[in-house]
Amino acid sequence: MLDALTIAVGVTALALAAWCGHAAYRDQPTKDWHFIGMAVVTVLTLVQLVVGVVQLARGEEPHDGTVTFVAYLIGAFTAIPAAGFLSLTERSRWGSATVASGAVVLAVLEVRLYDIWGG
Amino acid sequence: MAEPVTTKKTATATGTAGRSKLVAGPGVLLVWVYGVMSVGAVSRSVYEILVRFDTAPLAHSLSAVAAVVYAFITYTLVRGGERARRAALVCCAAELAGVLIVGTWTVWDPSAFPDSTVWSEYGMGYLFIPVLLPVTGMLWLRRSRGQQPPAVAP
Numbered sequence: 001m002l003d004a005l006t007i008a009v010g011v012t013a014l015a016l017a018a019w020c021g022h023a024a025y026r027d028q029p030t031k032d033w034h035f036i037g038m039a040v041v042t043v044l045t046l047v048q049l050v051v052g053v054v055q056l057a058r059g060e061e062p063h064d065g066t067v068t069f070v071a072y073l074i075g076a077f078t079a080i081p082a083a084g085f086l087s088l089t090e091r092s093r094w095g096s097a098t099v100a101s102g103a104v105v106l107a108v109l110e111v112r113l114y115d116i117w118g119g
Numbered sequence: 120m121a122e123p124v125t126t127k128k129t130a131t132a133t134g135t136a137g138r139s140k141l142v143a144g145p146g147v148l149l150v151w152v153y154g155v156m157s158v159g160a161v162s163r164s165v166y167e168i169l170v171r172f173d174t175a176p177l178a179h180s181l182s183a184v185a186a187v188v189y190a191f192i193t194y195t196l197v198r199g200g201e202r203a204r205r206a207a208l209v210c211c212a213a214e215l216a217g218v219l220i221v222g223t224w225t226v227w228d229p230s231a232f233p234d235s236t237v238w239s240e241y242g243m244g245y246l247f248i249p250v251l252l253p254v255t256g257m258l259w260l261r262r263s264r265g266q267q268p269p270a271v272a273p
Contacts, residue, residue, distance in 0.1 A: 067170075071162055083151060090147040098151045105155055108246070 002055055002117060005048045009076070010110035012041050016080070017103035024096035030087040038084045038099065041106070045077045052117075064116040072113050079106045141199045141207070141263060149259055152252060153193040156245070160186035160237050167234075175234035181221055185237040185249075188214050192256070208260045215253035218242055222250070 016037050020030065052073045056062075062069035083102025087095030142150050164183040172179050188210055195207040222241035225232050235244060242249025 067166060071166070075158065075162075079155075082154075086147055086151055090143065092144060094144050094147050098148050101148060101151060102155075 002048070002051055003114065005044070005051060006110050006114050006117070009041065009044045009048055010107050010114075012044060013080075013103045013106040013110065016041050017100045017107065019100075020096045020103065021100040024093045024100055027093045029091040029093065029095050030084070030099055034087075034096070034099065035084065038080050041103070042077070042080050045080070045106070049073045049077050062117050069113070069116050072109055072116060076106055076109045076113065079103075079109065139199055139201060139204070139263070141196045141204060141260070145259055146196065146263065149256060150193060150196045152248065153189060153196060153256070156248065156252065157186070157189040157193045159245075160189050163237065171234075175232065178232045178234045178236045178239075181217075181236040181238065185214075185217065188217065204260055204263065208257060211253040211256040211260065215250070215257075218250045218253065 019037060020034055023030065023034065052069065056066060056069070079102050080099070083099045087099045089095075090098065140146075160182065164179065164186045167179040167182060192207050192210045192214065195203040195210070218238045218241055221236060221238035225236070225239040232239060237245065238249055241247060
């Protein structure tokens, strides 16, 4: 369940990165549709956070320790909203580039989360 | 939020409240990456120092140094202004020196580092961002000086 979610978040994050990267390439700021995309990815990371905590509460043990696991879950949840707010303050291609890089960061976090959980 | 496409001219915002803004245009992307590196390095080194400092004191101390440098550069970039710009420039140079020295050290003498640091192998574990970031940072900080209105002679 958690691994499937991790893969889903990673793939959608890469799609968001490509989308916002394309907007940056075309010299466009982030628009409503981009924010809807960010919301979708953020909801997925929230679900992942909840599922992860439930798994911990059930007594399952992450391979690399609980503290690291929870820290990465929280980091994954905050990455896209933080980049999204920055792109609201910078209404240019650089705002889009920031969201794209935030999505890449999220994808990297998901790869690490996969390792931290499964070993 | 469906604003028209911003042109490059409006993207280079000029200073507000007397302080030249460093977080504008490409600076936003820069401060974002520095922010991410700060959060990553600070949380990593806090965890390492609290949980397993004794296993690799040198590596974990160097990670803490990296964390402080990243956090300070992020702060100066957000603050803006000429003094902050200079401080950030100095710190970027220190950061680059740190990455190069620690990177070379980890390649030369891996036995000194039973655990890796943020700057091990020139930041390979972080997609080489640690070695690329100070270079782009210094380029941006040098360029943003040129964009400021001509300063009044002191």
